[in-house]
Amino acid sequence: MSDTVKNYIKFISENKTERECVKSAIRMAEKAGYRNIEEFETLTAADKVYTTVYGKAIVLFEIGTNPIEEGMNILCAHIDSPRLDLKMKPLYEKNGIVYLNTHYYGGIKKYQWVTMPLAIHGVIAKKNGEVVEVRMGEEDDDYTFAISDILPHIAQEQMKKSASEFIPGESLDLVIGLNREEEKDAGKNAVLSVLKEKYGISEDDFLSAELEVVPAGRAKYLGLRKDMIIGYGQDDRVCAYTSLEAVLEHKKAKRTCCCILVDKEEIGSVGATGMDSLLLENALSEVLTRFGGCDEMTRIRRTLKNSYMLSSDVNSALDPLNMDLYDEANSSKLGGGIVFNKYTGSRGKSGASDANAEYIAKLRKAMDDNKVAFQMADMAKVDVGGGGTIAKFAAWYGMSVIDSGVSVLSMHAPFEITSTFDIETAKQCYLAFLDME
Numbered sequence: 276m277s278d279t280v281k282n283y284i285k286f287i288s289e290n291k292t293e294r295e296c297v298k299s300a301i302r303m304a305e306k307a308g309y310r311n312i313e314e315f316e317t318l319t320a321a322d323k324v325y326t327t328v329y330g331k332a333i334v335l336f337e338i339g340t341n342p343i344e345e346g347m348n349i350l351c352a353h354i355d356s357p358r359l360d361l362k363m364k365p366l367y368e369k370n371g372i373v374y375l376n377t378h379y380y381g382g383i384k385k386y387q388w389v390t391m392p393l394a395i396h397g398v399i400a401k402k403n404g405e406v407v408e409v410r411m412g413e414e415d416d417d418y419t420f421a422i423s424d425i426l427p428h429i430a431q432e433q434m435k436k437s438a439s440e441f442i443p444g445e446s447l448d449l450v451i452g453l454n455r456e457e458e459k460d461a462g463k464n465a466v467l468s469v470l471k472e473k474y475g476i477s478e479d480d481f482l483s484a485e486l487e488v489v490p491a492g493r494a495k496y497l498g499l500r501k502d503m504i505i506g507y508g509q510d511d512r513v514c515a516y517t518s519l520e521a522v523l524e525h526k527k528a529k530r531t532c533c534c535i536l537v538d539k540e541e542i543g544s545v546g547a548t549g550m551d552s553l554l555l556e557n558a559l560s561e562v563l564t565r566f567g568g569c570d571e572m573t574r575i576r577r578t579l580k581n582s583y584m585l586s587s588d589v590n591s592a593l594d595p596l597n598m599d600l601y602d603e604a605n606s607s608k609l610g611g612g613i614v615f616n617k618y619t620g621s622r623g624k625s626g627a628s629d630a631n632a633e634y635i636a637k638l639r640k641a642m643d644d645n646k647v648a649f650q651m652a653d654m655a656k657v658d659v660g661g662g663g664t665i666a667k668f669a670a671w672y673g674m675s676v677i678d679s680g681v682s683v684l685s686m687h688a689p690f691e692i693t694s695t696f697d698i699e700t701a702k703q704c705y706l707a708f709l710d711m712e
């Protein structure tokens with residue numbers, strides 16, 4: 276198995292939140308010779324820099340030898356994944372069980388999240404300015420958490436409801452403790468004293484916290500030949516990780532190479548750490564200001580307009596057990612290589628970013644010249660559904676952008692399935708893309 280696949284399994288097992296991904300990305304980047312852009316007064320060809328946004332998004336640049344206004348080659352992927360966030364006042368006790376109340380984030384099938392081991396990852400920011408990192412209930416702890424469900428024996432009414440209704444969002448509350456009969460009032464208070472001891476926090480500190488409930492445990496190979504991977508958050512860390520590896524490994528850029536790992540895609544790319552913000556423009560202006568000269572705004576616009584981007588996000592893999600949802604010839608197959616989607620969106624391509632034919636031709640040539648296996652695909656049959664990605668926010672600058680990524684089976688489930696061949700191919704694709712002129 277290639278190092279990329281092994282390191283990928285380790286990465287997604289250990290980094291389950293956007294903050295954890297950014298921290299690890301910084302560690303990997305610094306090892307590869309990247310420095311925080313704040314350390315530079317001027318920049319020149321071959322310099323490698325990064326900048327972060329609230330610890331939840333990161334933008335890396337490898338400065339090329341060509342004038343930057345001729346455009347950059349940009350790899351973009353997101354590092355947030357569907358999950359359950361703790362509410363602001365999450366802790367309560369009911370009939371002897373202590374719960375944490377949650378509010379789900381992104382598109383989930385709620386029934387998939389009950390009766391399985393769940394962990395809590397995130398941060399608690401205290402009034403004194405200290406930010407405490409929290410990681411509880413993982414495989415290497417001797418405890419975990421879970422959400423309960425009704426036993427089948429008395430679930431007649433529940434089973435009559437539609438799948439979108441039978442687990443109400445408000446019932447996705449995490450069991451974290453018990454008030455045992457022999458102890459008086461020990462439930463909630465006992466949980467709080469464990470948290471006090473472990474993290475030095477009190478109940479009020481939940482008010483300023485970002486705590487994410489995610490599936491516990493590590494990613495694993497799937498299948499006897501270990502040719503697939505099952506793990507949490509492969510949408511879109513499978514593209515994010517391979518993009519990052521490619522840009523860190525890449526050498527001697529002609530066109531400036533850029534890698535953007537962003538947050539909030541799963542809820543519409545909104546906010547300061549999502550792609551529908553000035554994040555990229557702000558990062559680029561930090562680069563351009565270090566080249567000196569004037570009229571920075573024009574240079575930003577020109578650079579972005581002349582750039583190429585792979586807006587990488589996972590694609591729904593053809594599911595042999597549900598063929599009625601897919602147009603076989605226009606679907607991506609698990610193990611079929613990197614996927615390009617000319618367009619995304621739903622119904623009559625609503626909300627799509629539709630890539631230019633000329634740009635696709637250029638990509639086809641780059642893939643073929645470098646012997647990279649690729650497939651062109653739609654998400655599914657016309658009118659069965661769809662979704663948007665971050666490509667449209669890049670297209671807003673006038674750059675050439677296409678949706679690309681790795682095929683995933685059971686996307687958005689707590690544990691998603693990918694193919695090791697596709698992961699290796701994604702990295703080869705990204706390396707070939709970074710050399711594109």
Ligand code: MN
Pocket residue numbers: 353510511540588589
């Ligand atoms: Mn995605």
Ligand code: MN
Pocket residue numbers: 510541687
């Ligand atoms: Mn998604």
